Amino acid sequence: MKKGGSILLQIILILFLTVISQIGGIIYILYCLVLSLLKKKIPYYGHLLLFSCFYLICCLVIVPPIAKYGGRVALPYGSDAMIKPHQIGTVLLNRHYVRPALYQLLEEVSEDMEAKYPDMKISYLDACFPFINQFPLLPHLSHDDGKKIDLAFQYERDGEKTNKNPGWLGYGVYIEPTDKSPSLNRCLSENPIYDGGKYFHFRKYPAYTLDTKRTAAIIRTILSKPSCQKIFIEPHLKTRLGLQHSKIRFHGCHSVRHDDHIHVQIY
Ligand SMILES: [Zn+2]
Numbered sequence: 248m249k250k251g252g253s254i255l256l257q258i259i260l261i262l263f264l265t266v267i268s269q270i271g272g273i274i275y276i277l278y279c280l281v282l283s284l285l286k287k288k289i290p291y292y293g294h295l296l297l298f299s300c301f302y303l304i305c306c307l308v309i310v311p312p313i314a315k316y317g318g319r320v321a322l323p324y325g326s327d328a329m330i331k332p333h334q335i336g337t338v339l340l341n342r343h344y345v346r347p348a349l350y351q352l353l354e355e356v357s358e359d360m361e362a363k364y365p366d367m368k369i370s371y372l373d374a375c376f377p378f379i380n381q382f383p384l385l386p387h388l389s390h391d392d393g394k395k396i397d398l399a400f401q402y403e404r405d406g407e408k409t410n411k412n413p414g415w416l417g418y419g420v421y422i423e424p425t426d427k428s429p430s431l432n433r434c435l436s437e438n439p440i441y442d443g444g445k446y447f448h449f450r451k452y453p454a455y456t457l458d459t460k461r462t463a464a465i466i467r468t469i470l471s472k473p474s475c476q477k478i479f480i481e482p483h484l485k486t487r488l489g490l491q492h493s494k495i496r497f498h499g500c501h502s503v504r505h506d507d508h509i510h511v512q513i514y
Pocket residue numbers: 387390395396397509510511
């Protein structure tokens with residue numbers, strides 16, 4: 248490949264890594280700098296392996312203490328942790344950072360839930376990146392300051408309680424309304440990508456049903472914490488879960504459907 252084409256490809260790779268993981272682009276630049284200093288010739292597959300190791304060490308070992316110094320903490324991801332990521336990709340792409348106040352809220356909520364339902368685990372989806380306010384975590388434009396996180400609902404699978412969630416992504420498997428939902432219909436007609444998450448799924452998940460009791464319990468517990476500023480869920484779910492609280496707001500049609508996750512944000 249010509250040198251110009253190679254540079255363009257590298258720029259595209261750096262931009263892509265930056266968009267999906269914030270620091271992936273910088274890690275790639277550092278990796279190239281280290282290699283140029285070492286002046287070693289490495290085969291293509293060697294680069295893949297070396298960069299993967301370099302990236303993992305940076306993300307899992309070096310970044311968390313630096314982010315903490317800057318005011319954001321990484322959420323746990325071990326299997327015995329208080330809350331767990333729906334999928335490990337959230338952690339590998341640095342999308343699991345929050346402010347200490349939100350960390351504390353999640354810790355308190357998970358402790359309260361564990362006391363009530365010992366077999367239950369709360370799953371988190373996208374939170375925020377480790378650094379810089381106003382750096383959005385796409386596609387969630389508002390997840391840009393460490394104060395927001397999306398949590399998964401609780402489900403039953405084939406009639407049994409489960410800590411798993413339908414869908415590999417955690418988003419896009421919607422709980423359809425059981426009754427008329429004017430706001431949902433209005434948003435679907437006004438915003439063509441309002442339910443865009445469904446395109447990331449290639450099959451249905453009929454075995455999963457919403458565990459209304461446990462999902463409502465999580466939301467009520469979050470709402471009871473003074474640091475909670477607001478929660479977004481689809482209005483038809485608010486009715487179905489029997490929730491009445493001034494902090495449960497409608498996210499607006501410019502956003503995306505919120506009957507596949509709970510959006511939580513703090514002051
Ligand atoms: Zn959100």
